Amino acid sequence: LAKTTQPISMDSYEGQEVNITCSHNNIATNDYITWYQQFPSQGPRFIIQGYKTKVTNEVASLFIPADRKSSTLSLPRVSLSDTAVYYCLVGESYGRDTPLVFGKGTRLSVIA
Amino acid sequence: ETGVTQSPTHLIKTRGQQVTLRCSSQSGHNTVSWYQQALGQGPQFIFQYYREEKNGRGNFPPRFSGLQFPNYSSELNVNALELDDSALYLCASSAGLADLNEQFFGPGTRLTVL
Numbered sequence: 001l002a003k004t005t006q007p008i009s010m011d012s013y014e015g016q017e018v019n020i021t022c023s024h025n026n027i028a029t030n031d032y033i034t035w036y037q038q039f040p041s042q043g044p045r046f047i048i049q050g051y052k053t054k055v056t057n058e059v060a061s062l063f064i065p066a067d068r069k070s071s072t073l074s075l076p077r078v079s080l081s082d083t084a085v086y087y088c089l090v091g092e093s094y095g096r097d098t099p100l101v102f103g104k105g106t107r108l109s110v111i112a
Numbered sequence: 113e114t115g116v117t118q119s120p121t122h123l124i125k126t127r128g129q130q131v132t133l134r135c136s137s138q139s140g141h142n143t144v145s146w147y148q149q150a151l152g153q154g155p156q157f158i159f160q161y162y163r164e165e166k167n168g169r170g171n172f173p174p175r176f177s178g179l180q181f182p183n184y185s186s187e188l189n190v191n192a193l194e195l196d197d198s199a200l201y202l203c204a205s206s207a208g209l210a211d212l213n214e215q216f217f218g219p220g221t222r223l224t225v226l
Contacts (some may be wrong), residue, residue: 034214043116043202043217044155087154099145099168100204100215102154 004088009107018075020106022088025069033064033071036087038105044087048073075108083110114139116205116218124224125193133188133221135203143167144186145215146178147202155202161186162208190223198225 005023012018024033032051036044048055050062050071061074075082085105117136125131137144143162147155157170161180175191184205190197200222204215 041200041219041222043204043220045217046214049214085154099157099160099170100147100155101157102147104152104154 004090004103006086006088006103006106008104009109011109011111012078013111014079015077018078018082018108018110020073020075020086020088020108021070022073023070024088024090027068027090028092030092031090032092033062033068034089034091034100035060035062035073036089036100036102038085038087039083044102047086078108078110080110080112082108084108116203116216118201118203118218118221120221121219122222122224124226126226127193127195129193129225130189130191131193131223133190133201133203133223134185135188135205135218136185137203137205138216141205141207141216142184143206143208144180144184145204145206146186146188147204148172148197149200149202149220151199158188193225195225198223 032049034049035047037047038044048060048062050064052064055062063072085107087102087105089100116138119134145160146158149155158172159169160167164180178188180186200220202217202220204217206215
C-alpha cells in the first residue's frame with residue numbers, strides 16, 4: 001500500500017481558499033486518491049476521490065498532476081465549520097483485502 | 113435512508129473484561145469494516161466482513177473478533193481487555209467490494225479501559 005505524507009496542521013482565516021497537499025510517491029497504477037474529513041467525536045466522512053487530473057464536487061476540488069505522486073485538496077472559501085482533520089488515502093477502488101489506510105491526517109483550524 | 117448506527121455510544125470497562133460493540137450498516141450496504149482510532153491518530157483497520165464472511169484483517173491480535181449477521185449488521189468483540197484498547201471504535205459500511213474507497217462511518221463507540 002502506498003504511504004502518504006501530509007502536513008500535520010494548517011491554519012486559515014474564514015473565507016480563504018485552503019490547499020492541503022499530500023505526497024504519495026509509491027502510488028500504484030490501480031490506486032485511487034481519496035480524501036476523508038473527520039470532525040471531533042464523529043466518524044470520517046468521504047469528501048472526494050480521483051485518479052488523475054482534476055475532480056470537483058460541491059464540497060472540494062482535487063488536483064492530481066500527471067505523475068500522480070502528489071495530490072492537492074482544495075477547499076474554497078472555508079468557514080469555521082470546516083475545522084476538522086483531513087485524511088489523504090491511496091488505494092485500489094476495487095478488490096478484496098484493500099482496507100482504507102489512514103495516516104495521522106492534517107488538522108485544519110479555521111479562524112474567524 | 114438510515115445511516116450507520118453504533119451502540120453503545122460510550123463504554124467503561126476494566127482490564128481483563130470482555131466487550132461487544134454493535135453496528136447497523138446503512139440500508140443497502142453489505143460490507144462492514146471496523147476501525148480502532150486512538151487519540152490523535154487516524155483510524156486503524158481491524159477487519160472487514162462482506163456478506164457474512166470475513167474479507168480481510170488488519171494487524172490486531174486474535175482477541176479482537178467479530179461477525180456479520182444476515183441483515184448485514186455486525187459485532188466487534190474484544191476479549192481480555194487491555195489499557196491500550198481504550199479508543200474510539202468506528203464501524204463503516206459500503207455497498208460492496210466495488211466501493212471500498214467510499215465507506216460510510218458511524219459515530220463510533222468510545223471505549224475506556226480502566
